[in-house]
Amino acid sequence: MIWLSWRQFRWQALVAAVALVLVAAYALYLGSDVRDAFAAARSNCGTGTSCPQAMAELKAHYRETMLFLAAALGLALALLGTFWGAPLVARELEAGTHRLVWNQSVTRRRWLATKLLVTALTAMAVTGVASALLTWAARPVDEASANRFDTILFGSRNLAPVGYALFAVTLGTVIGLVVRRTLPAIGVTMAAFIAVQFLVPNLVRPHLMPPETATMAMSADAINRARNLGSITGGSVIGGVTLPDEPDAWISSTSPLLTADGRPLSSARFDACLNSPPRTGVRGTFGDTAVCLGKLDLHLRITYQPGTRYWAFQLLETGFYVLLSALLAAFALWRIRHRLT
Template identity: 45%
Template structure:
């Protein structure tokens, strides 16, 4: 049964291996370039260099490349689910070959177990290899820039892509079992995976652990994208570096003075002269602060394991449903 599965799957496996080889060469070369840039701007930097300028250099050089590479890592589990998982049962049912296959000496549950196990392990290995390569390549960048919780970065690093692949395969199989049509099953699998990649970071992941609430002093290094003047006073947004490496969950927040009252426009208007660094230094001298909610950087691996376990659990439940459904028979 394993030999037969390999015979049926070897074309897709060879294509995947060729793609993995090409991406390995690209990511290794990218990782070496990133390390060279990091050494030049951080490790071997003289006293006159600053971390802020090093961050700017790294972001300008590698942000878009790493973003596209991460998109590929997240796309791989979706492709695995749609092109490997969805046709696994749907194609057999659609062509009618399941009547022959499931009436041989191999039971339908054993047939599904071997097929699912083979494809799932291959998908997990492929997603894991790409995730490992990208995590290694981007590690100096991530160390310097921070932001590992970023919704565009978190699903592309370390262990969560492995769980995505396992879930995508089982989801594709179940959708194929229910639709019994290959093309619709593939399309629905892609849509479900894409929907989860939007839903999880926006509504589920932020609440896996209770956020920390903290009062932060406004300093000259606080990066603020916007000062908003409302009826109650000044509010700020875009203060992502207020707690380095953390995941900010609060949006626009009021800027408060030493007495805890919201700052009025007139209190800081005289600071804005057009030079952003001097403007921020001027505002910082007024002893201001603001309150934020965030997930600390120390919880990164906790969130990785929680999301990893959640997707594995969902995949396991879907696999259980697939075995239950296939034992009932398909007319």
């Protein structure tokens, strides 16, 4: 049965092997280029203020490339589910070829378990190698960015993509088993996988471990290090802050700018500093506005996950997808035995 499953799967495996060779070649090229650029940026760190600017330029230069590669890996995982998982059983049921096997000595559950095991293990192996190559190539940029918890980047590094690959194939197989038509199963699998990939980072990942809280004083220098001030809806909000003692922490939420007594800064005072601050000639991202706000003795309440929990989150999220896959596989084995004629 294993030999038959592998023989049916050999063309998909061949395509995956060719794609993996191309990925490896590009990753080696990109990794070498990134490391040369990182070494050049580090050479400026001995000149004082040039170091932060050089690192910022490095991150900006490769940011779009890293996001594109992460999105490409996410798309590849969705394709594994739609073109490896969904047709795995649906194609057999649609063509009626499953009856030939079921009339032999092979049981239904063994037939399904073997096909799913061969496909899922291959998908996990291919994804694991691709993820390792991408993680290696991007490591200098990831270290400079100190943003390993980024929603898109987190799912394209280290262990997490392996769990996604297992889930994608299992999900597609179960949908194909239920729908029993290849094309509808492909469409439903694609939509379902994308929905889960959107929901888990926003609804599940923040609650895998209880967050910590901190208070951060918002001096002019701290405000200048933020990425944005204000919002289209108004209000004294600030975004893209970094904890001084936890530069790689995952900040899940921040309060509005708070005054010394713990109350939100009024919109009138915030807008006054934002729109017409006293001229000081100070340079920086927000310049005079940062100086104006820095004189108001402001602070933030921040909810965050320490950077030291990164690997714990990788393991927990991978385990969550393995658990989902196990539940889906158990349902498939039950259904093929009791509900499918």
